Amino acid sequence: MNIRQQITDDIIKAMEAGTPPWRKGWTSGCLHFNASTGKPYAGINQVILGMQAHTDPRWLTYKQAEAMGVHVRKGEHGTRIVKMVEVDRRKAEAGGEEQETLGVEGGKALVMKAYTVFNASQIDGMAPLPEREPGAEPSEAVDAVVWGLQDTGMKLNFGAGQPAYYPRSDEIRMPQARDFHSVEDYQATLLHECAHASGHPKRLARLHMDARFGSAEYAREELTAELASAMMGGVVGLPPGPSMIEQHAAYLSSWLDALRRDKNEIFRAAADAQKICDYLSERALEAKPRRAKWGVMAPAMTREPVTESGDDQTEPVAFARKPAQPRL
């Protein structure tokens, strides 16, 4: 059974409807989690659950529900998610409806297994979803993410032009917050650029330093940063602003191309997005607060993008929020 292709097809179908499906998924102020273990789902499962039309972030398998004394309503359709397990090679070769072998080494095989979960809203007897605990404001959490990266040497400069991350100078350039439609748009954009910055060689070493706009690497990095910033938005409780949705629409066709080309793409992007979220969260927790709360937002020096000498044919690579030369 080709689980990866089926999941990719579902995501493509949702994308073809016009809105990046994951954008509606993390509006509850937290990530989707298993209500029995309390653990958030990771990677692709966050994306799959985020695509469903449920606002409750809690999920259970049928068995878990029964064990907790709550009951999946008759006729409800569950959502299929996946997990990777290592099994005996012979067991993998026997195959099965709900599994796909990803690789074989020696007597062992890595298998992707599908299983079904139900949303709390499909289950009778669930306690109401507790109110989100008043914790840090989204703006404080976004600040902490930026501080965490600044602690590792990333620069944040404000000035005119499109928001972008410049890997060669390890620098995010942002317009002022007041130049955005809303503060949510500003913060979501900042998270997106932070997601790019996490890929610098001295951090998660994911970025292709010479990726050109329009290349497969560029599209892949954009999809990864997009998923990561949407997930981080969920982590910090940031509601998506209207112009974010608009901007994402500009990328949709390049993401669709990437997904149609390769059934592994969304899995790779989701796994990377998970790594980015973990990294940014860790850095944020250890971040040294800058003096003023909005210190990082003060107009800082602006300078021209760093161009390396002798590199005259190429523009400095920038992962811009909006494509610098929209082709859509």
Ligand SMILES: [Zn+2]
């Ligand atoms: Zn970008």
